[in-house]
Amino acid sequence: MIRMLLLVALLALSSLEALAQSGERTLGIGLLRDRQLKQALVMSTRSASKVIADGVFMGELKSTDGLRIEIAGKEIAARSLAMAFTAKRIEVVPYGDGGFKLKPEGGKNPREYPGRLEATLANGQLLLLNSVHIEAYVAGVVSAEAGKDHHHEYYKLQAVSSRTYALTNQRKHLADGFDLCDGVHCQVYHGRNRNDSIAAAVDATRSLVIVDSEIKLIHATFHSNCGGETMNAEDLWSKHEPYLRAVRDTFCLSAPHAAWERRLSRSEWLGYLNRRFGFVATDSAQLSAALNFDPQCRGLYMQGIWPLIHLKHVREDLKLRSTFFTVSAEADHVLLRGRGFGHAVGLCQEGAMAMARSGRSYTDILHHYFANVHLVDLGTLDFFRDEGDSLRINGGAGPKPH
Template sequence: MNVSVGLIEGQSAAEVELTGAFTDASGKPYRPGRYRFTSEVTLAPSDPASCAFALDDVTIGIGFHWERMERQVFRGAFRLMKRAAGMTVINDVPLEDYVTSVISSEMSASCPLELLKAHALISRSWLWFPKANSSRSGSGGRLDSHEILRWYGREAHPDFDVCADDHCQRYQGVTKAFSPAAAAAVRATAGEFLRYNGAICDARFSKCCGGITERYATAWEDEAIPYLESFCDGPAQSRSNSPETWIRSSPPAYCYTDDSALLSRVLPGFDQETRDFYRWRVAYSPEELADLIGSRLGADLGPIRDVQALARGPSGRIYRLKITGERDYIIIGKELEIRRALSRTHLYSSAFVVDNESGRFVLRGAGWGHGVGLCQIGAAVMANEGKTYIEILQHYYRGTTVSI
């Protein structure tokens, strides 16, 4: 099967550089070179293995602290759709080629082989899950004068299956240098899916759980999913009774590593800029925090006087947060909405405690991402210690099996 991936949206025109020969739907040939399109077109490669197209200024990490533009190269078909908001560039690519790109974009292609195999399998499962479960994983929430409760699903892409950025899964075509191991991992797991009671799993993952994985309901709708529950990310770990105590400490866990050599093999170049992923710290003055809330949520609370966690998940991630200012208060949830509100980009996670130090609000936090499902850095450490991809998957998705 093919996967349709949205690369760019909202432009007035699309400029593309073709390497190799392409043809449009009418059979018109396009030779190698640069082209500018302002109307809908579909270009198919004459030789999928050697032909490619390149796009300048593709934005990656949209809204996150690593956001930037890159020139990226893709194989497969180039498709341009015209919508009210502008032109949408789509890449139609075979499933296993898509998975190979994802595991080389989400992680470095030099990762341990067993991690690449585990990631190939969950990336394939995550992609396939909504095709069999269209009624689930939608956005939702509620909004009133004092509370914002939102979560974000996957139904925001009516014109393609997935986007190419962190909202779905990172997909950067053949831009990243693929290692033989990445292709070998996809071949070794071709057609395999993660299953629970025979059904394909919604195989969520994040960069670093912070020592305890999170349950599904903390980040999305209030639904208990047996294989997306919370547990300690270590071989013999017991959690503290207090999430606040856990966050303030640095207990051992698979994802607690300062092995620079391993991290350089595991993380893509721009992710290597972030090394305080296990425990982190940010600080704001009351006025800075009020300005953030005003710009991110449109709420005029005045200088902030108190930040209070009303509800936490098992990992300590907050999913209801009350912020009180001189003029008013607001309650924010869930996990991602909190991270967006308290940063110009995104907080690393919503697992944090708040201290007032010399008139400033100091947020001390744990982990990077929502923490649900597989912990990418923890899985890398497990693979480096000799665990197989099956052992890694059964650790992070309890009660699951792997099958075609």
């Protein structure tokens, strides 16, 4: 009850202090970590930028100039039309809300980034870090991850998910000296978003993040297509999350990744079951169970067979699109007919896209795939997290830190 009251208060609160906190939040994104960077060209966009070397102002980088940086022993050498120096740490700080363009060695087109750039050396490589406001980062992620031509409500959903993911995983690269990388390991980020619909969706959901009933940021996990039914988190990862519950989903059934097929020879299939799980067809009932499997709903194992055949392992070993499939015997072959694509926990992307197209709001979609979650302002979340300590001392029901 106290938790509910707290949540209502949290949803209602809009203190200036809280909003100010969320407005200032920046993230440090490690750029191009999949390359062994030795050299890069940095350019200003529109307005000029300040260039700072080891804390000392070196000059301005005009939008008509470029700063080439490269490894020189234990330092970084930098050269433009107007300056040349070496330093351990170089910052390019644009005036106003400008940004910078970056062209790595061997790269084709430069990418444009919002915010500032910091270059240092780490393990003999250039470490390029983009210090960027969270809202500009989220817009860049939605643009790179979702692509164009989606419904506005789908972009809003992606925006709150990406924002939540960024904060849940902010410590993922602590040891590397930044918050998140720009690849699939974290969230794909190729710099500034240029899509108006995405910009409007990020703006409309500004500062909103998804929390569970304990007011903890959720792991907004997603997959391509659930095949009609999502999975409980603990059935896949052995870790229970109250908001990652199995739900039925009719929205994705005619989407591009709704169905798949794989044909194997009978001996390949039976040989695999034998080698991997020790299965031996001791009688015709066992053989029939291995060759004809037709689950009515998602399960963890093939039915009627001993030893247990874990569908998760079958999917991994045979590189199947999902664990949700039937097996049927066909002469000397078996046909696996599957539904969906991906692990099926959390949000089904193709279902969510279809829900958005059919007129559902992004909050409806969110509540369809995640149980008992709420949207709260990031600033009020920070505010209540700070208050949490005293609340816990008084009543024991404050939000838990994480």
